Amino acid sequence: MARMRTVAALAAALTATVLAAPPQADGTATHTPYHQKLSWAACAGLPVHGPASMECGTLTVPRDYAHPKSGELDIAVSRIPATGPGARLGSLVVNFGGPGIPGITELAERTAAGELARLNRRYDLIGFDPRGTGRSTPVDCGDLSGVTATDPAAQARQVAQACRKHSGALLRWVGTPNAAHDLDVVRAALGDDRLTYLGFSYGGRLGSVYAHEFPHHTGRVVLDGVPDPTLDDTGTALAQAAAFQHALGDFAADCASRGCPVPGRTRAEVVSGIAAAARSLGGRALPTVSGRLDRSAYLQGVQNALYSKDDWTFLREALDALREGDGELMMQLAYPGQLGVAARPVRASSWSTPGNYEMAKLAIDCRDTPERHTPAAVHALDGRFARASSVFGTSIEATLLSCTGWSPGDPASRRVAAPTAPQALLVSTTGDPATPYPGAAHMAAALANGSRVLTYRGEGHGAYFAHSPCVTAGVEAYLIDGAMPKVGAVC
Structure with missing residues (x-):
């Protein structure tokens, strides 16, 4: 989910x-x-x-x-x-x-x-x-x-x-x-x-x-x-942040054992290398055929690939291509269908569904929750999300604002x-x-x-x-x- x-x-x-x-x-x-x-x-x-x-x-x-x-x-x-x-x-x-x-x-x-x-x-x-x-x-x-x-x-x-x-x-x-x-x-x-x-x-x-x-x-x-x-929404987001951080570590350990395109020989070193690549995209975006790969897109691509161990191979390929200055594979991992517009994914998987998936998900999720968070209230959670995930905490925390402007839902x-x-x-x-x-x-x-x-x-x-x-x-x-x-x- x-x-x-x-x-x-x-x-x-x-x-x-x-x-x-x-x-x-x-x-x-x-x-x-x-x-x-x-x-x-x-x-x-x-x-x-x-x-x-x-x-x-x-x-x-x-x-x-x-x-x-x-x-x-x-x-x-x-x-x-x-x-x-x-x-x-x-x-x-x-x-x-x-x-x-x-x-x-x-x-x-x-x-x-x-x-x-x-x-x-x-x-x-x-x-x-x-x-x-x-x-x-x-x-x-x-x-x-x-x-x-x-x-x-x-x-x-x-x-x-x-x-x-x-x-x-x-x-x-x-x-x-x-x-x-x-x-x-x-x-x-x-x-x-x-x-x-x-x-x-x-x-x-x-x-x-x-x-x-x-x-x-x-x-x-x-x-x-x-x-x-x-x-509730906050508890779900915090639990996912910690779980995605753990899943990233599992990928990193596997990647290190195979000879990872990210610098590092241990689980912790590879995680640090993936985080460093995100920081390097914080001030610039890498042009690709599908758009501009910025920090947000990079982290979304990494996170998407953690849904299935079958996708770890594609994540390694995307990280290897990125090392050579090619961000197209990471963009495809990140945005198989963003804001209702279908893009061509690296592979067919449950998160690469075409059509109105993104907007249907948004509508159903917002209908199913009464919580509506203000930016100030979300900002107050910065420390908790950073402790839950040094890599994904900030981006997952931001999803708490996705229902801003929608009528309150029901629990x-x-x-x-x-x-x-x-x-x-x-x-x-x-x-x-x-x-x-x-x-x-x-x-x-x-x-x-x-x-x-x-x-x-x-x-x-x-x-x-x-x-x-x-x-x-x-x-x-x-x-x-x-x-x-x-x-x-x-x-």
């Missing part, structure tokens, strides 16, 4: 949405969305090639569940039918996080790469673009070339103004509790009594809110890379207690920089239903795609056979 940067709305309105009546306990629907059935057809216009069997459809949902006749939104859904062998178990809905990642495109790409093949044998894999993202009714902030401010708070205000101008009628409805209601409409349209769900990163937030809102429709749920529901997405829902399997990586390891234990306690944590001793954000046979087997054994790992299981 990339650091929560940013969604706008009124707390009272969302509270009404959260309390809107779901299907009754006997399964009958109280809103017309639950009477829908999906009509499947070939998926047209996808930016990636998915399996030939992949189909797409669209559902309509109320913009406001408390007032379902006040307007509708489209929710785009995809299906990759179960391949066999073995009896079909139903539908497995997958959310790849963000927030803002269009699930249809990501599922097509992941499945085409064979990454979900065993689950696809027994389940229809279901992708969907949550409200505000991708092919669903999207957040549109228009042409952002007019965003010229360099001060973080002033820039955030300009972006907020542009988003209100182009999507003002949508912004107050894009929060996670409404997305959880949409997810229940998807479940019903698929014909499933209970939701079987695999959520990554932000998908853990969405899945936990779903269990809170719809415990009696919750089935087998796996959350990988689990956000901490007990932290409903932090309410996840689901004592009557089935226990979930939470997968957490000890070296995860984006959703630090303690968050999974805190989520398990907050769910209050006996949910179990599977620990992966490794690096990167999320574990299921981290090439660990142990994690893969544990997740699939639960989703396919209902077999939970033992308490305290470690991979």
